[in-house]
Amino acid sequence: MAKSKSKFLIPAVGATIVVAGGVATYMYLNSFRSDGPLESAKLIPSNTLMVTYFNTDPQLWSKLGKFGSSQARQIITQRLQSVNQSIFENNISYEKDIQPWIGGVTLAVLPSNSNGNLSPSAPQKDSNLLVVGIKDKFGALNFANKLRQQKTLKTQESDYKGEKIISTNNKGKSSYLCLLNNTYILLSDQKETVEKAIDTFKGQPSFANAEASKTLLNQTLDVQNSLGQVYIADYTRMIKELSESSPNTGPLQPQVLEKIKRVKSLVAKVGVDDWGLRFKAVVNLDPKLNTLEYQSSSSKILELVPGDSIGLVTGKNINRTWLAFLDESKNDPQIWQGIQQVKQQFQNNANIDLNKDIFSWMDGEFAWSAVKSNQGLLANSGFGIAMVFDTSDRPTAETTLKKLDDLARKQSLTVAQRNINNKNITEWGIPGGEILFTHGWSDQDTVFMAVGGPVGEKVADNKGQTIDKSNNFKSVISSLGKPNGGYFYLDMDKTIPLINSLSGQPLPPDANAILSSNRGFGMPFHNPNKSTTQLEMLFGLKPSR
Numbered sequence: 001m002a003k004s005k006s007k008f009l010i011p012a013v014g015a016t017i018v019v020a021g022g023v024a025t026y027m028y029l030n031s032f033r034s035d036g037p038l039e040s041a042k043l044i045p046s047n048t049l050m051v052t053y054f055n056t057d058p059q060l061w062s063k064l065g066k067f068g069s070s071q072a073r074q075i076i077t078q079r080l081q082s083v084n085q086s087i088f089e090n091n092i093s094y095e096k097d098i099q100p101w102i103g104g105v106t107l108a109v110l111p112s113n114s115n116g117n118l119s120p121s122a123p124q125k126d127s128n129l130l131v132v133g134i135k136d137k138f139g140a141l142n143f144a145n146k147l148r149q150q151k152t153l154k155t156q157e158s159d160y161k162g163e164k165i166i167s168t169n170n171k172g173k174s175s176y177l178c179l180l181n182n183t184y185i186l187l188s189d190q191k192e193t194v195e196k197a198i199d200t201f202k203g204q205p206s207f208a209n210a211e212a213s214k215t216l217l218n219q220t221l222d223v224q225n226s227l228g229q230v231y232i233a234d235y236t237r238m239i240k241e242l243s244e245s246s247p248n249t250g251p252l253q254p255q256v257l258e259k260i261k262r263v264k265s266l267v268a269k270v271g272v273d274d275w276g277l278r279f280k281a282v283v284n285l286d287p288k289l290n291t292l293e294y295q296s297s298s299s300k301i302l303e304l305v306p307g308d309s310i311g312l313v314t315g316k317n318i319n320r321t322w323l324a325f326l327d328e329s330k331n332d333p334q335i336w337q338g339i340q341q342v343k344q345q346f347q348n349n350a351n352i353d354l355n356k357d358i359f360s361w362m363d364g365e366f367a368w369s370a371v372k373s374n375q376g377l378l379a380n381s382g383f384g385i386a387m388v389f390d391t392s393d394r395p396t397a398e399t400t401l402k403k404l405d406d407l408a409r410k411q412s413l414t415v416a417q418r419n420i421n422n423k424n425i426t427e428w429g430i431p432g433g434e435i436l437f438t439h440g441w442s443d444q445d446t447v448f449m450a451v452g453g454p455v456g457e458k459v460a461d462n463k464g465q466t467i468d469k470s471n472n473f474k475s476v477i478s479s480l481g482k483p484n485g486g487y488f489y490l491d492m493d494k495t496i497p498l499i500n501s502l503s504g505q506p507l508p509p510d511a512n513a514i515l516s517s518n519r520g521f522g523m524p525f526h527n528p529n530k531s532t533t534q535l536e537m538l539f540g541l542k543p544s545r
Helices: 002-020 037-043 058-066 070-087 094-098 137-147 191-201 211-217 235-245 254-260 300-304 318-329 333-350 354-359 394-410 453-460 471-477 492-503 509-515
Strands: 050-054 102-110 127-134 153-160 163-170 173-180 184-188 226-232 263-272 276-285 309-316 365-372 383-390 414-420 423-429 435-443 446-451 487-491 518-529 532-541
Touching: 037 050, 037 102, 037 127, 037 184, 037 191, 037 211, 037 226, 058 226, 058 263, 070 509, 094 137, 127 191, 153 191, 163 191, 173 191, 184 191, 211 226, 211 263, 235 254, 235 263, 300 365, 300 383, 300 446, 309 492, 318 333, 318 354, 333 354, 333 394, 354 394, 383 453, 394 414, 394 423, 394 435, 394 446, 423 453, 435 453, 446 453, 471 487, 471 518, 471 532, 487 492, 492 509, 492 518
Parallel strands: none
Antiparallel strands: 050 102, 050 226, 102 127, 127 184, 153 163, 163 173, 173 184, 226 263, 263 276, 276 532, 309 365, 309 487, 365 383, 383 446, 414 423, 423 435, 435 446, 487 518, 518 532
């Protein structure tokens, strides 16, 4: 969507300024102050599905230059130059001719018909509106004069409620635009969308004063050097509308729509700080439909996760999540039937009740991690799996593990015990061969399981080399919000070799250079209450080199 809009954005801007004509005085031209999303939202119709604001201040974007390798920065520069050349002739540069005068850019996605009501029989076609701020009208006029030399640009002019709408055709692609109040440029590939924005400017309800939007626009998110913001006032309506207007998806299934209704609205920001690119969002939920409520986790479980983990997920109370999942699945016959079949298989083959014997005792913190290893059976994959669970019901957990041991014996696997670091562990192996699976107890209330013998040994005898002591892990996780319900973490330096190994060939040089500029990715989970989810994601970037 962004790429297609860029094809008409800049030629349209120039055409508008050309047609708009001269200016009054130098003082008037330099009196404009670049405004943020609150001001541009006053020009956007109230029934808009989504509003995205982009800060075009080059000083903010330049802060990304302190990260990454010179090769990665060169690749990004070359790609931006390629985009520039695909839109303009070679004598036009975004940095020299456009960046000095353009203010913030707001992209609004409008519903498929004028009143915003979804009609199954009506043709569905969402429209997009760009609101472009002008912070230097002299610079904009200079650019327009230069753009006139583009022989492919053709313009036509019409009037709507006292405002000029200019239609442009550039290499067969049409767009419609309006210079509004000498301060903003309205652009769209649909004339009706520009007319709606003019109606809003003339007094029709706007996104800025709609009740559902006011709270979002004033929501405070602690993000340094904000590069962009997203506002969605009615999440369900947006997803439903976009789905119905897409030729590849069509209307949503009722059970899917019910899950989506859990989310009411959201606001998000992305910015750059000393650690890298940071994304934060506040998601407002319907407490009557939200069956999941995460509790705060101490993350003590990290002290048992191997330090050479490629990635991990931690959290708390799998038992509650499982029960909530079961409750929701009753409304989806296909998923419910699949669950019943799995439960029946466990019952028939191992006399295990999935609810009572597996999930009921998983009532504390947990950690699942992919652990780097190329030994034995893990040589081809390059990793194994480690799982650690805190429980308040050790007897049930032990009974379940014994049943699983019996099942392994029935499958002709060897089941034997040995002692590692004063811990009695049980190993399943191929007769005369490698270890497939390991389980044991780290302490009275913590059980661990591992896929791959070498991984089981690392968990049992970690020698203090755990993930919480990893410098890379700490550099990514340390700045994320606390308290939280757990983490998702990915170590990029360990992930890249794994991708190369699994694919059987190295990543393309460009992709490798960009990914190698990342330390890793971190995200905490936090639900302060049943009405709110707070999201935070950090792309930890390496200092420039």
